[in-house]
Each structure stands twice: as C-alpha cells, then as structure tokens.
Amino acid sequence: MWEQIRSNRIRSFWVISLLALLLIAAGLAFGAAFIGPDGALLGGTIALGLWLFMWLLTVSRGDNILAALTGAREVDGRQLPQLVNVVEEMTIAAGLSKTPRIFLVDDPAPNAFAIGRNPDRAAVAVTTGLLSILDRDELQGVVAHEIGHIKNRDVALMTTAGIMLGAIVLIGDIAMRSLFWGGARRSRSSSGNGNGAVVAIGILFLILTPILAQLLYFALSRRREYLADACGARFSRYPEGLARALEKLGGSRVAQADRSKVTAPMYIVRPLSPTRAAGSKKSGRSKTSAFSTHPSVEERVRILRAMGGGAGYASYEQAFHQVTDKSVIGARTLAAEGASLAAVAPAAAADPVASFTPPDVPGHAAPGPPPPAQAKRARQASDAFLSASGFHMVRCNGCNALLKIPASQRGRVQSCPRCQTPLP
C-alpha cells in the first residue's frame, strides 16, 4: 500500500500544520476577545505553546492516552492465548518488525481498533463483545484489518489527528463556556471601546474551530477502511473470515459504551449510540453520508465476497470495481504485488494439517469455509479458552444461542443481544 503510506505521511504533516494554524488563530481570537488587541499576542503564544506540548505528548504517549480514553487494558498470552496468537500470526503475515501491544476493552459491543505513532509502536485493541461473538477465522480477519491500518500508517495519522483534534475541541469548548459567562460581563463594560468586531471575530472562530476540526477529521476516513479491508483479506488470505466478521459486527445492536467523537473513526465499524441501537429496524450502520466516518458495512462485505477465490490486492481492486464502479488501490501497489494470491481456508483450530494444503500453487484455490465438523471443533476449542479466561457461559432460552459473557460484564447483560429474551 505504497500510495496510502505516502498519502498518510503527507496528511499527517498537513493535519499537524493545519491544526497548529487553527489553534493559534483560536488563541489569537481568544486573547483579543478577552484582553483586547494586546492580548492577541499573548493568546497566540499560549496557543503555540499548547500545540507544542500536545505534539510532544502525541509523539511520546499518544497510544497510551487513546488507550486510556477507551478504557482499554493490556493483555498477554496467558490471559487470551488465542487473541495473542492471532495478532502474532498477522504480524508475521504483514511483515511488521514488531508485534503490536494487545489491549482488551470491557465492552459488550463488538468492535476493534488500532492505535500508535508508528508501526513499531502500535497497539491493537478489541472489545470483550468482539471476542465473544467471533470464531478464530473471523477474529483473524478483524485483526488483519487492524494490522492493515498499522501497516498503511493510518494509525499514525489517526493517533496524531485524534490527540490534536481532541485538544482543539476541548479548547473550543472551554472558550465557548468562558465567553458565555465572562464575555457577557465584559461586553457591557466595554461597549464604547469599539472592539465589538474583535469579539464577533472571536466568537466566529470559537464556533468554527471545532466544526472545521471535525470536518478535517472526517475527511481522513473512508477510503482507508476499504484499503484496510484489502490488507485484511491479503494478510489472512481468507476474505470470507473478514466478511463474516463484518456481517456480525454490522448486525450487532449492542450500544457501545465509548461514544466519544474523537475515538469514533478509529473503530472497524462505527460505534453505535443507544438511540441508534434501539431505534433502527436493521442496523444503524447501513447508510454512508458525507459526515460518516465509515463506509457501509454491507458494501464492504459485498466487496469482500466478490473477490472470487483470490486474496490479493488485485482481486480486491477488481471486486471493488465490480461493486462500486470505482478504483481504490493504487497502480504502484498493484504492480508490486506480482503473482496473484489465492484465498486459503485457514487451519481450523482443531486440525493442524489443514494449513499444509499448498497455498501458492496456481489453480489450487482452496474454497469456502471449513467443513461444519471442523468449525464446530474450532468453536469448542475457542469456548474452552474463553471459559478458562473467566467468561461466563449462558444458554439463551429464546434462540438457544450460547452467550459468552466476560467476567467484567457478568450480571450487567440482562437480555440476549440476539433475540432480546431476558436471561435467566
């Protein structure tokens, strides 16, 4: 994904510079509005200092801050061996030099995201809800998608933008409040000074800043989700796994605890608000609008399913064209890919021999999902791990689904997420 990496580098630069300009402009306006024309310089200097501080913060601790913001905690191989294994496998497949840190978010809504300043200092986070509804192949697809974000430097841009934007929104917010309380008092005492215009400009900036920042942030998204899907298919060599996972994630109606606008674009599917989760007939993620941070899940699944037995970038590009009539992957990446890559049904957890079917012999495209018996054994194995790592197993009386509830959510899940039947 050579083009995406370059574009992300350029965008990172622009995000940092543009947000710096915005911040300084806001600082100038803020200073002018409160202290008068002399204050503009002071406000600007403070804003510049603030920007420098935030930039240093982003570079040194950006991933930790975002992880903390979403309430993620780090896990290791003893707690969740399968998750750690899957992340390590995908690290190898992507050719990253270092395995990302792995975080778990206690949230029944299935979702995942990646963060980090650069590929060597990245992290992958999944929610407990995700682990409870996905099997190994699907989890592999999701992790491959996230590793794709890391590899394409999307996370570097997102982390930078996330921290910077978070700060701008915060400052705009503070300014609005203090202008509301303090500005009213000031404008009475200085109504004859003729700097009402400065105050007006100040207000304009304060209103515009968060909106501009927001739009800028949204402009970063979308295409990168498709590209990460393409990476996900290529790294896991099994587009069906990711397609099934996206279907499950998109179909989930569990509202997400983390609803911050700052973190929203990081996730693999758009986090669902409680109103959306309860109100919509289907899922709340089907439409794509100008303000969406994510393309529609249905379309992403359709593209993955249209790859026709291939797993490489070329297959994805062709499928993307077939579904949307547009192009997504750059010519240089396609040219560098070389031989086409066939999709391979992954080794089911129960059958270590399966991976020895020759994956790169032409004409030997292994089709479809693993046979039911294998899938069942794989699921049993994954259930055993989950229950060993503290998950609570409940059988739903309504639809007979086996619910796997993480220890931290025990007692908090009152009804079956699939059929809404109250749990015993």
Added chain:
Amino acid sequence: MTALWILLGLVVVLAFWFVVIYNGLVAARNEVDNSWSQIDVQLKRRHDLIPNLVETVRGYAKHEQQLFERITEARAAAMQAQSAATGAAGAVVVAKAENLLGGALAGIMAVAEAYPDLKASNNFLALQEELSSTENRIGFSRQAFNDAVNVLNTRREVFPANLISGGFERREFFQLDEVGERAVPSAEV
C-alpha cells in the same frame, strides 16, 4: 577535450548504475535471509511443542508407542536438518524434513480423534490452539520468504543486472507441499 569529458561522464554514469543495481541485489538477498530467519523461529516453535504434545497424548493413548517413536524421530531429523541447512539448497532440505514431521503430526492428531477424553482435555485444547497457530505462522512466514525469493530471483536475472549478479545465488522456494507430507500413511483426517 570534449571527448575526455564525455568519457568521464560515461564512467560516472556507469559507476552510479553499478552501485544502484548492486545495492538493490544486496537488499533483496538480505530480505531473503531475514525472512528465512522468521521461518526458522517458527519451525523451532513447532519442534518445541512436540514433546509436550507427545506427553499429553501418551497420558490417554499409551499403546500408540509406534506413533510416538515416529514423531520423535521425525522431530530429531527436522532439528538436525534445520541446524545443518545453509545457502540456497537449505530450504529444500529443511522442507523435506518438515514434511515428514508434518505427516507424523497429522498422524498423532488423527489418533486423538479416537480418544474423546483426550480431545476434551484442557491441556490438549491448549496444545491444539498452539499447534494451529504455529502452522499458520509457518504458512505466513513461508509466504513472506517465497515473496522475497521471487524478488531476488527476478532482480538478478533481468537485464542489465544479470551482467553483475554472478555473486548472488539463485534461491529456491520453500515448498511444504511435496511428496513427503502425503506419503506418510495415516488415518483419514
């Protein structure tokens, strides 16, 4: 005088061309060696899992002695091949030994099917996850290695690089799908 300058210019261009192509070849070779060491790590991981697996299965299926011997031998042979493997032919030797080991592994996993207690034991389930993860890792690192080999082989053969690429060996792909794997008789999997 002009001719001298042209000659000088030509020499400079040639030297530059040589440096670029030579460095490209070195980078490609290093990439191959690097991705080979990845495979090496994963094969070691596979070898390390086997004693544990044998112990666990032995606890439930004592009389499958022949199978245990075969897998232990195959493991020893694979480790021997791995430590001895060097250069271009290394990949082929290792692949052969690993194929035999893979066959033995398949045999032991097939036997496990006949022992429900074994299949249900937590220890075995954990081993199963580790094994399938290891097989995936081998598969993915093999892909990376073969990609790197492909790049090197192409780069050293194209004109004009082939004029100076004599010092760079052609490398073999790492194939795990040769006869050995299927030749080992084992229960239907």
